[in-house]
Amino acid sequence: MIPRYSRAEMVKIWEPETRFRIWFEIEAHAANAMAEIGIIPKEAARIIWEKGSAATFDVARIDDIERVTKHDVIAFLTHLAEHVGPEARFVHQGMTSSDVLDTCLSVQLVRASDILIGDVDRLLAALKARAFEHKNTVTIGRSHAIHAEPTTFGVKLAQAYAEFSRGRERLVMARREVATCAISGAVGSFANIDPRVEEHVAGKLGLVPEPVSTQVIPRDRHAMFFATLAVVASSIERLAIEIRHLQRTEVLEAEEFFSEGQKGSSAMPHKRNPVLTENLTGLARMVRSYAMPAMENVALWHERDISHSSVERMIGPDATVTLDFALNRLAGVIEKLIVYPENMKVNLDRLGGLIHSQRVLLALTQKGVSREDSYAWVQRNAMPVWRGQGDFLTLLKADKDVSKALGPAELEALFDLGYHTKHVDTIFRRVFGTA
Numbered sequence: 001m002i003p004r005y006s007r008a009e010m011v012k013i014w015e016p017e018t019r020f021r022i023w024f025e026i027e028a029h030a031a032n033a034m035a036e037i038g039i040i041p042k043e044a045a046r047i048i049w050e051k052g053s054a055a056t057f058d059v060a061r062i063d064d065i066e067r068v069t070k071h072d073v074i075a076f077l078t079h080l081a082e083h084v085g086p087e088a089r090f091v092h093q094g095m096t097s098s099d100v101l102d103t104c105l106s107v108q109l110v111r112a113s114d115i116l117i118g119d120v121d122r123l124l125a126a127l128k129a130r131a132f133e134h135k136n137t138v139t140i141g142r143s144h145a146i147h148a149e150p151t152t153f154g155v156k157l158a159q160a161y162a163e164f165s166r167g168r169e170r171l172v173m174a175r176r177e178v179a180t181c182a183i184s185g186a187v188g189s190f191a192n193i194d195p196r197v198e199e200h201v202a203g204k205l206g207l208v209p210e211p212v213s214t215q216v217i218p219r220d221r222h223a224m225f226f227a228t229l230a231v232v233a234s235s236i237e238r239l240a241i242e243i244r245h246l247q248r249t250e251v252l253e254a255e256e257f258f259s260e261g262q263k264g265s266s267a268m269p270h271k272r273n274p275v276l277t278e279n280l281t282g283l284a285r286m287v288r289s290y291a292m293p294a295m296e297n298v299a300l301w302h303e304r305d306i307s308h309s310s311v312e313r314m315i316g317p318d319a320t321v322t323l324d325f326a327l328n329r330l331a332g333v334i335e336k337l338i339v340y341p342e343n344m345k346v347n348l349d350r351l352g353g354l355i356h357s358q359r360v361l362l363a364l365t366q367k368g369v370s371r372e373d374s375y376a377w378v379q380r381n382a383m384p385v386w387r388g389q390g391d392f393l394t395l396l397k398a399d400k401d402v403s404k405a406l407g408p409a410e411l412e413a414l415f416d417l418g419y420h421t422k423h424v425d426t427i428f429r430r431v432f433g434t435a
Contacts, residue, residue, distance in 0.1 A: 014317035033200035040090040055083040094193030112320040113175035119327035131157035139344040150420040174228040182213035226294035233287035240277035257336035353392035
């Protein structure tokens, strides 16, 4: 997590001040629950809330204490006691460190999820707007990076919209997966803390009790969360690579917005490079890299160990902050994307009509020619055009076998671009619910 690729709202979730405030709320809510069931005095719970809420937790002071205790939660509780006074003896009754740490992580991941879902919503809005803008902008579709058949630029963007819609659904599921609370004490047995305390804290924090916490929340939940982030990052890269290819000089069907005063190269003043989408490709690699250690965290020893802890202190902030930044950068790219329909038309014509080869093939089969012969006749006329020797329609008309099956007017009708866009409305209704 570095400032260059960070946004303040997401960064704040992972700052020490936020973490300590969540720790306090967990402890204070637990104290309230214990007071209600008669484990600690109600007056003690009131004082804990009152003095703790008014306190400013000193990160440097907590760090100083931890240097002695070698334990972050104990360091925090010691500092909290400095603010609360004698009633601090009722804090953390029957609880263990994981109750605080794991529940806090759940709160942080839920808050991060809410931001990420909002980020995807911004991207979806941009994709939808641009898809409808270019719904009927005909462009060449490519397979293996080679001209295939016509599609529309709007359909390209509709595909991305559908993919990120699925990503949004997965984020919602991932949010639910990590929204659990563990206040179950050592080895998760509730021996020294009533399960009603956990239920109370969970309700106050917008979580649900973990069915079996074994002292820690099972890390399969977190593995699923970070895997979901990795899939969303892969979708970012897919769209980023599409834009990078479309911005190539030889293609130039779309390009990133180039602002006034922007420089593309320190050496070549003419350069307009796809730097944002290249950056997104790199950021996507980083987010994906966090999924593997999250999966390796699942296998803890017995009821718990802390091999997961150091991993999560890194990947929690880094993965969410990076994905948040990437989603917003991609939304900005789409919102300002420069599209060149005239270049799309030029590229459609570059192969001299070869993009209509399948229509000719199918038309020949409809006339009674075998598929094998149809393919051979079309291909033998296509290959010279591929080498820049002639025009496809002209060659087909001159081919004795082809012209015997298809007349000149029939052949000309097979070169209609509109044929390839006749179901665009159907695609749009499937994706957006309206055409």
